[in-house]
Amino acid sequence: MKISVASAFMAAMMATEAAIAAPLEARAPKVSYFFGFNIGANKPNGDCKSTQDWTDEFNAIKSWNPEFTAIKLFSTTDCSTLANAVPAAKATGLKIWAGVWAVDKEKFGREKAGLEQAIRDHGTEWLVGVNVGSESLYRKEIHPGVLAEQIWDVKGMVQTALGASHIPVGSADTWTSWVDGANVDVIKACDVIVMNAFPYWQGAQVDGSQDVFQKAVSNTKAAIGEDKQLIIGETGWPTGGPDFGAAHPNVENLQKFYKSAGCSLRSSKTPHFWFSAFDEPNRGSDIEKNFGIATSDRNLKINVTC
Numbered sequence: 001m002k003i004s005v006a007s008a009f010m011a012a013m014m015a016t017e018a019a020i021a022a023p024l025e026a027r028a029p030k031v032s033y034f035f036g037f038n039i040g041a042n043k044p045n046g047d048c049k050s051t052q053d054w055t056d057e058f059n060a061i062k063s064w065n066p067e068f069t070a071i072k073l074f075s076t077t078d079c080s081t082l083a084n085a086v087p088a089a090k091a092t093g094l095k096i097w098a099g100v101w102a103v104d105k106e107k108f109g110r111e112k113a114g115l116e117q118a119i120r121d122h123g124t125e126w127l128v129g130v131n132v133g134s135e136s137l138y139r140k141e142i143h144p145g146v147l148a149e150q151i152w153d154v155k156g157m158v159q160t161a162l163g164a165s166h167i168p169v170g171s172a173d174t175w176t177s178w179v180d181g182a183n184v185d186v187i188k189a190c191d192v193i194v195m196n197a198f199p200y201w202q203g204a205q206v207d208g209s210q211d212v213f214q215k216a217v218s219n220t221k222a223a224i225g226e227d228k229q230l231i232i233g234e235t236g237w238p239t240g241g242p243d244f245g246a247a248h249p250n251v252e253n254l255q256k257f258y259k260s261a262g263c264s265l266r267s268s269k270t271p272h273f274w275f276s277a278f279d280e281p282n283r284g285s286d287i288e289k290n291f292g293i294a295t296s297d298r299n300l301k302i303n304v305t306c
Contacts, residue, residue, distance in 0.1 A: 028191045029159075029168040031129060031231055033269040036070030036097065037061060037277035037293070038234055041079035044296040046282040048079035054088035060298040061277060062092060065305070067266070070128055072097040072233065072273040076114030083114075086122050095128040097273065099172070102133035102150045103141045112154060116162065124164045130154060131170050131194045131233065137177040137186065144183045147171060151189040168192045172233040175216040179223040193224045194233035198275075199257070203245020206237070206253040210260035232272035235261060239279075239301060240290030249287065255302040258293070263306035 039057065043049055049057075061068050071094055076082045082098065089096050098118075100111040115130065132151045136142045155169045172194035177183055187193065197216040199209035213235065221230055237257040238249040247253075258274075265272045279292035294300045 028227070028229075029166050030229055031168055031192055031271045034070040034095065034128065034271050035065075035067050035266055036072055036095075036273045037068065038072045038074075038273050038275045039277045040280050040283075041073070041075060041081045041085075042280070042282050044279075044281045049084060051084045051087050054085045055091055057277065057298065058088055058092040058094045060294070062094065064294075064300060069093075070095040070097060070273070071277070072099065072131075074099040074134055075101055076111045076118065081114075082118040086118050086126050089126045090122065096126055097129045097131065098127060099134055100130060100132045100150075100154060102136050102147055102171075108150055112157065115154070116157060119158070119162050119164065124162075124167055127164070127167055129168045129170070129192065129231075130158060131172040133171045133173065135173050135177070135196065136171075137180070137183050138174040144186050148185040148189040151186065155189075155191070168229075170194050172196060175220045178220045187224050187228060190228065192229045192231055193220065194231055195220050196234035196275075197232070198235060198237075199261075200237050200244060200247040200249070203247050205246040206248070206256045209237075209247075209257050210264065213261050214264075230270075232265060232270060234273060234275040236275040236291050236293070238287050238290045239292075241286035241288075244287075249290065251301050254293070258302055258304065259306070262304075266306050 041049055043053060073081050073085060073096060076098055085096060098115055100115055101107050132154050133147050136147060137144060151169060151171055158167050158169060159165045168191040170190035170192040171186055173196065175195050175197045178193060178195060197213055199212040202212055204212040237254040239251045239254050241249050262274065274293060276291050278294050278298060279290055279296040281289055281296055283289045
């Protein structure tokens with residue numbers, strides 16, 4: 001049987017791509033248990049945080065409970081996030097889950113370069129994982145195929161080019177996005193699935209919020225399959241702003257949701273990030289300003305023991 005030069009070339013290319021992809025899929029680094037918090041890169045007045053600001057916040061989190069060991073960031077470059085936060089993480093012993101924005105090609109390129117620079121400058125002892133995209137599918141900001149390509153791109157850089165095969169790379173999105181069959185290519189590209197679920201935004205009464213949350217977890221696990229690890233990227237309850245359906249934002253309900261969902265995640269040793277560590281007065285809406293488990297001056301609103 002005769003084989004054309006073009007056919008032979010294509011076959012070789014496909015074999016090469018498979019050889020590159022297979023080790024990445026086979027590794028699929030697993031995430032050990034942690035309880036962490038989402039944190040924004042801006043101070044209450046909107047200014048960018050310095051390394052000292054990050055250090056002060058990380059020390060505050062550690063003082064709440066020694067089990068709080070990680071933080072999740074939304075960008076590598078906005079406000080020089082990693083450049084300022086990584087030295088603080090190394091000084092305090094907290095780990096960082098780095099976020100890479102995946103909306104447009106130019107922004108993605110800068111974000112990827114920011115992650116690469118941080119790893120080249122500081123190694124990976126501070127890094128627990130990476131998500132490419134944050135609710136980009138939910139907001140329909142990017143085609144699933146493009147996002148999948150960007151995830152593979154970052155995995156290749158982190159795990160192969162930089163030799164950090166132990167660092168998991170995934171994407172963060174709402175549970176409704178993960179159960180959408182249109183996003184299966186993104187699931188395939190991920191080492192781990194980072195799921196965001198807020199019973200408040202589903203208009204749930206706080207007394208039934210744990211059932212609503214667990215249903216989101218169960219539905220997502222069924223959609224992604226047993227070979228993909230699920231971690232919780234965002235969940236929480238606001239303490240100010242308007243009601244949303246039957247969901248009422250106040251400190252009492254934050255305490256109830258923490259005792260049910262938060263303590264359940266801790267007892268089951270599910271890796272998760274609470275949204276969020278501190279109130280953010282610079283945010284646009286009253287709800288978004290008041291999602292902190294602590295005030296903007298770092299005082300806890302609730303009892304965080306279980």
